[in-house]
Amino acid sequence: MGEIWRKLTFLLRRQQLERDLDEEMRYHAEMAGQPRFGNLTRLREKSRTEWGFGWLDRFIQDLRFAARLLRKSPVFAVVVIVSLALGIGANSAIFSVVNAVVLRSLPVRHPEQLALLAYEDPSEGRIMRSFPYPFYKELRTRSDLFSGLLCQTGMSPSLSVKGSAERVTGEMVSANYFDVLGLHPYVGRLFVASDETSAGANPIVVLSYGFWQRRFGGDPKVIGTSIDLNTTPVTIIGVSPPEYDSLEPDYSPDIRVPITMQPQMYLGASYLDSRHDWWLTIVGRLQPGVSTQRAAGALEADMHSYIEQVYTAKKRRLFRERHIQMLAAGTGLETNAKKATKQLYVLMAVVALVLLSGCLNIANLLLARTIGRQREIAVRLALGAARSRLVRQLLTESLLLAAAGGALGLVVAFFGSRVLASFLIAGQRGISLDVTPDAHVLAFTLLVSLITGIFFGIAPAHQTVRVEVFSNLKGEESGIIGSHLTWPKVFVTFQVALSLLLLTGAGLFLKSLNKLRTLDLGFDKHYVLVVSADPTLTGYSQERARAFYQEVRRRIAHLPGVLSVSLSNIGLLTGSWGSGITVEGYQNKENDLGPDRDIAGPGYFTTLRVPIVQGRDFGPQDRIHSPHVAIVNQTFARYYFGKSNPIGKHVGPGGASAAQADFAIVGIVKDGKYASLREVTPRFWYIPYEQFNEIHEIHGLRLYIRTAGDPKNEIGAVRQTFRTVDSKVSLFDMQTLEQMIDTSLATDRMVATLSLFFGVLAALIAAIGLYGVLTYAVIRRTREIGIRMALGAQHSEVLRAVISQVTVLVLVGIASGLPCALVLGRFVQSLLFEVKIGDPDTLLGTTVLTLVVTLLAGYLPARRAASIDPMRALRHE
Amino acid sequence: MPHETADIPPGTLHMLILKTLQRGPLHGYAIAQRIHLISEDVLQVEEGSLYPALQRILIKGWVTADWSESESGRRVRVYKLTTAGRKQLGKEISEFDRVIKAVYKVIEAS
Numbered sequence: 012m013g014e015i016w017r018k019l020t021f022l023l024r025r026q027q028l029e030r031d032l033d034e035e036m037r038y039h040a041e042m043a044g045q046p047r048f049g050n051l052t053r054l055r056e057k058s059r060t061e062w063g064f065g066w067l068d069r070f071i072q073d074l075r076f077a078a079r080l081l082r083k084s085p086v087f088a089v090v091v092i093v094s095l096a097l098g099i100g101a102n103s104a105i106f107s108v109v110n111a112v113v114l115r116s117l118p119v120r121h122p123e124q125l126a127l128l129a130y131e132d133p134s135e136g137r138i139m140r141s142f143p144y145p146f147y148k149e150l151r152t153r154s155d156l157f158s159g160l161l162c163q164t165g166m167s168p169s170l171s172v173k174g175s176a177e178r179v180t181g182e183m184v185s186a187n188y189f190d191v192l193g194l195h196p197y198v199g200r201l202f203v204a205s206d207e208t209s210a211g212a213n214p215i216v217v218l219s220y221g222f223w224q225r226r227f228g229g230d231p232k233v234i235g236t237s238i239d240l241n242t243t244p245v246t247i248i249g250v251s252p253p254e255y256d257s258l259e260p261d262y263s264p265d266i267r268v269p270i271t272m273q274p275q276m277y278l279g280a281s282y283l284d285s286r287h288d289w290w291l292t293i294v295g296r297l298q299p300g301v302s303t304q305r306a307a308g309a310l311e312a313d314m315h316s317y318i319e320q321v322y323t324a325k326k327r328r329l330f331r332e333r334h335i336q337m338l339a340a341g342t343g344l345e346t347n348a349k350k351a352t353k354q355l356y357v358l359m360a361v362v363a364l365v366l367l368s369g370c371l372n373i374a375n376l377l378l379a380r381t382i383g384r385q386r387e388i389a390v391r392l393a394l395g396a397a398r399s400r401l402v403r404q405l406l407t408e409s410l411l412l413a414a415a416g417g418a419l420g421l422v423v424a425f426f427g428s429r430v431l432a433s434f435l436i437a438g439q440r441g442i443s444l445d446v447t448p449d450a451h452v453l454a455f456t457l458l459v460s461l462i463t464g465i466f467f468g469i470a471p472a473h474q475t476v477r478v479e480v481f482s483n484l485k486g487e488e489s490g491i492i493g494s495h496l497t498w499p500k501v502f503v504t505f506q507v508a509l510s511l512l513l514l515t516g517a518g519l520f521l522k523s524l525n526k527l528r529t530l531d532l533g534f535d536k537h538y539v540l541v542v543s544a545d546p547t548l549t550g551y552s553q554e555r556a557r558a559f560y561q562e563v564r565r566r567i568a569h570l571p572g573v574l575s576v577s578l579s580n581i582g583l584l585t586g587s588w589g590s591g592i593t594v595e596g597y598q599n600k601e602n603d604l605g606p607d608r609d610i611a612g613p614g615y616f617t618t619l620r621v622p623i624v625q626g627r628d629f630g631p632q633d634r635i636h637s638p639h640v641a642i643v644n645q646t647f648a649r650y651y652f653g654k655s656n657p658i659g660k661h662v663g664p665g666g667a668s669a670a671q672a673d674f675a676i677v678g679i680v681k682d683g684k685y686a687s688l689r690e691v692t693p694r695f696w697y698i699p700y701e702q703f704n705e706i707h708e709i710h711g712l713r714l715y716i717r718t719a720g721d722p723k724n725e726i727g728a729v730r731q732t733f734r735t736v737d738s739k740v741s742l743f744d745m746q747t748l749e750q751m752i753d754t755s756l757a758t759d760r761m762v763a764t765l766s767l768f769f770g771v772l773a774a775l776i777a778a779i780g781l782y783g784v785l786t787y788a789v790i791r792r793t794r795e796i797g798i799r800m801a802l803g804a805q806h807s808e809v810l811r812a813v814i815s816q817v818t819v820l821v822l823v824g825i826a827s828g829l830p831c832a833l834v835l836g837r838f839v840q841s842l843l844f845e846v847k848i849g850d851p852d853t854l855l856g857t858t859v860l861t862l863v864v865t866l867l868a869g870y871l872p873a874r875r876a877a878s879i880d881p882m883r884a885l886r887h888e
Numbered sequence: 889m890p891h892e893t894a895d896i897p898p899g900t901l902h903m904l905i906l907k908t909l910q911r912g913p914l915h916g917y918a919i920a921q922r923i924h925l926i927s928e929d930v931l932q933v934e935e936g937s938l939y940p941a942l943q944r945i946l947i948k949g950w951v952t953a954d955w956s957e958s959e960s961g962r963r964v965r966v967y968k969l970t971t972a973g974r975k976q977l978g979k980e981i982s983e984f985d986r987v988i989k990a991v992y993k994v995i996e997a998s
Contacts, residue, residue, distance in 0.1 A: 013949050014947060014948060014949065017946075017947055017949060018947060021947065031953075031955075031965060032939065032943075034963070034965070035915065035916050035939075035964070035965040036916075036935070036939060038915075038916075038917065038962065038964060039916055039917040039920075039935060040935075042917045043917065043920075043935070053936075054935065054936055054939060054940075057936070057939075057940045058939045058940045058942075058943045059943070060940075061940050061943035061944040061946075061947055062943055062947060
């Protein structure tokens with residue numbers, strides 16, 4: 012250690028030390044007599060190396076030399092650095108998002124110990140993660156497996172402070188939630204074990220830091236005050252720490268209440284004692300040394316004994332195939348953003364390829380520079396410079412460029428990642444994704460810069476090693492002619508292949524997006540305004556809520572710009588609601604999950620312009636206590652009734668309300684899209700809103716308002732109408748139906764837009780590469796071409812010669828790119844909608860595009876070659 | 889020539905310099921002179937190896953260097969052995985001793 016320290020102090024006092032050494036050697040020389048003293052400079056150098064760090068000194072020297080060279084050609088330096096900054100920046104930007112969504116650990120104590128309880132539901136083929144509360148309480152005693160076990164579920168209550176209400180996002184959590192995660196309050200206190208006693212007995216709330224700042228201006232005096240959640244007064248006890256949002260990397264709820272407040276938050280029956288309602292997410296902190304597999308194995312037995320106790324033998328069969336899994340939750344739970352992981356990886360591959368292609372151009376540029384410096388290099392070699400030293404120097408130059416590009420690239424990444432994040436979380440409530448570059452992003456950028464620098468520095472360095480000293484000094488160029496364009500030609504061919512690959516990808520994604528956008532939705536998405544409300548959150552009874560909706564609908568229908576208005580419960584593109592079913596004269600198949608169902612107001616299908624194939628729409632006559640009616644879609648009709656006429660047949664909700672199979676089918680509507688654009692059309696049926704209300708409580712409803720003009724123009728009037736009827740009822744999710752559909756396509760649009768952008772970029776890079784290499788070749792062969800022309804070669808022949816050379820390069824590129832596109836395409840097949848990888852239109856289109864762009868780039872240098880004046884060319888050099 | 893000078897055996901220069909400094913601080917020229925003298929003109933330290941070696945020893949922390957006045961009133965840079973240097977000297981001598989003994993054994997083997 013002492014030695015390094017002394018070396019460092021020597022570094023700082025270098026000038027002084029050199030003077031000292033000089034003086035003492037001069038003294039020595041005087042005493043000994045000058046002639047006996049050797050080469051003073053050499054001696055000084057040798058002594059000095061003893062102080063230094065060897066390779067580090069030489070590296071710094073090389074760095075200085077490289078910087079000096081670059082300063083002498085600023086245009087070159089700027090072009091290269093800016094291109095690199097964009098390339099590296101794009102890579103880092105996408106990595107930042109991947110990092111935030113997939114890789115980053117939650118800011119809690121020992122995140123690696125957290126595991127999510129889940130099981131695969133074989134009937135739905137997806138991972139489920141809901142459990143009953145009594146089951147959770149049972150598991151909590153398993154201290155052999157867990158040092159802590161928490162449960163949570165989402166909620167969206169209406170929060171009011173002194174009469175002004177708003178809808179907030181929140182979570183109900185077990186009282187040990189913060190404890191298990193190892194979080195400490197920012198202000199006040201967090202929940203403790205005694206905050207989870209019995210239903211409704213724990214009226215306290217913890218605010219998130221963000222919400223506390225936003226809603227209360229960070230006022231510590233709000234601790235201890237009371238606010239209303241869905242008309243239940245609760246006391247604010249504290250604020251959670253600022254760095255923690257939630258277990259989901261892109262979700263930041265505003266508030267948290269103890270799980271025992273569930274009946275107040277959901278305004279209905281308590282699920283707390285229900286052994287049949289599966290509604291809670293369970294996350295455990297595993298005891299040290301307990302693997303996820305071991306815990307899963309132990310819990311499997313627990314779950315099946317629980318099912319044994321709770322369900323009848325007949326029901327149990329449904330659960331037999333459920334196998335518990337413990338999923339590592341250190342980086343957060345599965346969310347919407349996480350679902351885009353594959354898309355993000357595809358984009359990462361795309362930008363990596365673009366960077367690669369760009370690097371090849373830079374390598375070509377550097378190569379040309381090196382060839383220009385051949386003479387200098389030959390001289391230095393002749394003077395005794397080691398080739399390894401020269402190679403190191405050239406690599407240092409490349410690394411310097413790459414480092415500068417990388418540093419600037421971080422700036423690009425900083426902004427780029429924000430744009431990407433906004434794509435990913437487009438339009439979702441309560442969602443925010445923190446993509447600020449952290450140590451991982453810095454390390455990634457450093458690594459990419461390093462690899463980039465070495466990558467594009469290798470070819471010029473390789474060229475140096477092959478410089479032949481004597482022929483070069485004699486002015487011959489035998490060492491470079493002929494072979495010196497091998498690298499560039501390979502590069503250009505590769506670039507053409509890459510651009511074809513990326514353009515094909517872009518083409519497929521665009522086609523897929525277009526298919527999604529022009530999809531027959533089964534309804535008319537234009538000119539519809541959507542808004543949701545839930546008056547029961549402000550204490551309305553079911554009866555008053557019905558009256559409220561009727562009044563609101565009546566008033567909105569009379570607004571000048573509004574054509575019609577109707578409502579539903581779940582609504583389009585938000586999710587699905589499976590339902591039991593009883594169909595007259597039909598025996599349900601075993602394990603059939605049944606159709607999906609929604610409830611709808613009068614004029615629902617007319618308002619959304621869903622074609623009514625047979626029968627009628629719901630109307631004002633379908634009131635509460637009037638004869639029960641239902642409307643079904645074509646798939647429903649076909650499934651249950653085949654070719655016979657379903658009109659007049661009776662259906663009912665099944666299950667507990669099986670007795671009421673008295674809903675007469677009055678209409679059949681055209682099939683459409685319900686929960687998502689990619690779904691397989693489900694069986695779907697509708698019950699009038701008021702008639703459904705006879706059997707079930709209804710909370711939120713969603714209004715659809717068809718307008719004559721731009722629906723956005725009606726937002727103010729609609730808001731005002733609600734306020735007139737009751738200002739305490741808060742509105743949420745006000746948007747146009749088109750916006751809703753756009754939002755659901757955000758990820759597809761991101762992939763299509765970015766892959767198109769990068770595909771075009773790759774094509775441009777290839778074109779520039781081709782242009783550069785050919786122009787360079789033509790300039791170097793000016794003399795040869797001049798001689799040929801002097802000997803009688805025609806302009807057209809020269810043109811044809813160059814063009815045919817270009818064509819070969821381009822064709823080889825395309826021929827190698829196409830199979831790559833077909834093979835790599837399989838990795839993105841699952842992201843495409845109704846588009847096949849081998850889509851002939853796309854392949855043809857991108858091949859033609861690549862051909863046109865690259866040949867155009869090759870034509871310019873070819874024309875230049877053909878226009879060489881033999882007289883001048885012969886005088887050249 | 890009565891006395892033929894010889895090159896310093898490789899690896900022993902550090903030891904020689906440190907040993908020379910054991911009797912007291914000296915400047916560079918004096919170190920070379922002393923070695924020459926004590927070895928009865930056999931060992932000749934080249935300036936070309938002396939100064940790099942001194943820098944190395946300095947970096948290692950075995951000696952310190954300070955400016956002082958010589959007997960003739962000239963400013964000279966004087967090297968002084970440190971504790972670490974003394975330890976190193978002991979180590980190098982015993983190592984040298986071991987090697988030389990081994991070399992003799994080989995030479996004297998019949």
